[in-house]
Amino acid sequence: STTTTGAITAGSIDLGAMTLAGGTTLSSNGTLATGAVTGAGNDLTLGGTGAATLASVDGVGTLAINKTGGSATVTGAANVSDITAQASSFAVALSGGGTVVNAATFSNTGGVALTDMTVSGGLTSTASTTTVQGTLSTGNSNLTLGAVAANGPVTLSAGTGQVTLGAVSHATNDVTVTADAIVLNGAWSGTGERIVQPTTPARTIGLAGGAGSFSLDTGELAFLEGGSPSRVTIGQTDGTGALAATGFSFDDPLTLRSGSMTITGTLTKPAGQLTLTSTDALTGSVNLAAGTGTFLLTGRSAVFTASTVNGIAGPAAAQQASVTPLGGSTGPFTINGALIPGAPPPPAVPPVVDNTINTIVVSQIGGQTSGPSAGPMGPSQGQDPNTPAQAAFENQPTSQPFTVGLEFSRFSLLASGAEAGLGDIAPAAGEGSVASESNAGGGGIECGNAVLDAFFAPSCQDAN
Secondary structure (H helix, E strand, C coil), rough: EEEEEEEEEECCCCCCCCCEEEEEEEEEEEEEEEEECCCCCEEEEEEEEEEEEEEEEEEEEEECCCCCCCCCEECCCEEEEEECCCCCCCCEEEEEEEEEECCCEEEECCCCCEEEECCCEEEEEECCCCEEEEEEECCCCEEEEEEEEEEEEEEEEEEEEEEEEEEEECCCCCCCEEEEEEEEECECCCCCEEEEECCCCCEEEEEEECCCCEECCCHHHHHHHHCCCEEEEECCCCCCEEEEEEEEEECCCEEEEEEEEEEEEEEECCCCEEEEECEEEEECCCEEECCCCEEEEEECCEECCCEEEEEEHHHHHHHHHHEECCCCCCCEEEECCCEECCCCCCCCCCCCCCEEEEEEEEEEEEEEEECCCCECCCCCCCCCCCCCCHHHHHCCCCCCCCCEEEEEEEEEEEECCCCCCCCCEECCCCCCCCCCCCCCCCCCCCCCCCHEEEECCCCCCCCC
């Protein structure tokens, strides 16, 4: 083990494990190699134009990479307070993970490669390309990168801070970006899945001009759909914040996740399946071309109007969708007014029927021309005169014109100038319509209503 302080400059430097007794500078225009470096809180500066390789760095104050060419690589863990790389043409690689307590700034132009790094004070890289492997996290501080390349599955996380990215290249690798704000400044390429999501579940999401703190405009949405990804997902699985979107077009498979979800205008998909997952209500309009497949919905209700699904318009569009109701919700779940498969049927609404007989009216139109006596109609022979309505129902002959009114609080039954028959039921003003009528025999009103039967018993019968 070597204990160093001050400056060491040589054509080539080859040291084993090092302990810094004070601020130390290692500069070489050839190769520079060390074993594990223990900083004890002291700063370490690397200079020269050659290739510098450190086995690991631990407890260093500031690791200042001030080279003017070549490269600087830490193959093991890099645990330091700060990292800076000056604006010059050299490459930096931190290959073994590690933690930067404060901030990291990479201004070099030769490229930066980072593997499983946590930079709690925020990270900025303006290198030509920042290659990331594993997870790059900045706690709740901002993460700002220029062009990005993914070397394997990648997670970029800034907590409640902001992630800003240039062009992103990820081949078949999946990329997840998690932060409460995101800014996309360049096109994406690759076929892996892309997930962009807020850290805070209640964070609102705004798409294509819709209101929301986590916002992606139409240009950023266009960046996300480029390069034929297997799927693009916006929003997190347990998100409760509302999502608002104005009309936009998206060509690749797309999943949106949020609390309530409102699409103003039309979400158009010339290609690629659409999944909308909400912890609340979904409303809007979609235009999903033929070949986009089943429109998948999850929520407490979903109402889509003026929509086309898998190339099908009108009520039949609902058959091209499927819904998963949350929490036993009964919806509604409809597309163009038709029930979506998977939705519970709407609850049965029992008819409001008031069978209370308010008044019974029997009046004479003309004189009775046959029967036991002439003159105004009255009770049938041998009948209790306190039940005048039976006179009408038992009136003989049946051809005698009469008016019968059976008035209910919800509808009225009227027949004027003829024997009461089917078609003579008319709703009272403002009371809706008659659902159905039936006649058990003869041409008159059918008995069978329990209240009427009780009222007219024992003589309830057709007026024949």
